[in-house]
Amino acid sequence: MIEHLDGAVIPTGFDVPVEPLRRAAHYTGEPGCIAEARSFAAHFVDQLRNEWCARIGERASGEVMLVVSELITNADRHSNGPYILELEGTDQSVTVCVYDSSDALPLRFPKDPERVGRHGLEIVHALAAEVTAERVPVGKRVRALLTFGA
Numbered sequence: 001m002i003e004h005l006d007g008a009v010i011p012t013g014f015d016v017p018v019e020p021l022r023r024a025a026h027y028t029g030e031p032g033c034i035a036e037a038r039s040f041a042a043h044f045v046d047q048l049r050n051e052w053c054a055r056i057g058e059r060a061s062g063e064v065m066l067v068v069s070e071l072i073t074n075a076d077r078h079s080n081g082p083y084i085l086e087l088e089g090t091d092q093s094v095t096v097c098v099y100d101s102s103d104a105l106p107l108r109f110p111k112d113p114e115r116v117g118r119h120g121l122e123i124v125h126a127l128a129a130e131v132t133a134e135r136v137p138v139g140k141r142v143r144a145l146l147t148f149g150a
Contacts, residue, residue, distance in 0.1 A: 038068055057148075068087075102139050
């Protein structure tokens with residue numbers, strides 16, 4: 001922001017862009033990793049509330065946890081190696097990225113209330129404003145963007 005005072009331009013310092021909060025964690029696939037990832041995400045949301053003054057309600061917080069659970073569960077079940085959870089957030093949104101060693105892109109099945117299981121990506125798509133999956137040199141990255149009001 002720039003203020004003009006009697007023809008003088010005075011920078012106020014508020015126009016400096018602020019970097020999003022970013023955190024990442026590595027998981028081996030050992031039992032308990034999904035719970036650890038949820039805990040990591042809960043701590044991240046708390047940091048956004050405290051450091052960014054983000055108004056993230058319990059519902060939005062729960063949606064972040066659910067997306068983390070679904071994407072980490074998919075990585076755990078469908079890759080043969082470790083996986084990485086990367087979170088990026090501001091007061092407007094949280095991006096959840098999961099990298100794993102499998103280059104097979106995830107399949108989103110059509111809605112079928114009689115199907116048992118395999119609803120993970122359907123849930124992620126219902127909660128996220130945007131979902132992408134792409135191959136990367138070490139496997140794939142699945143990214144979900146969740147938005148909320150400030």
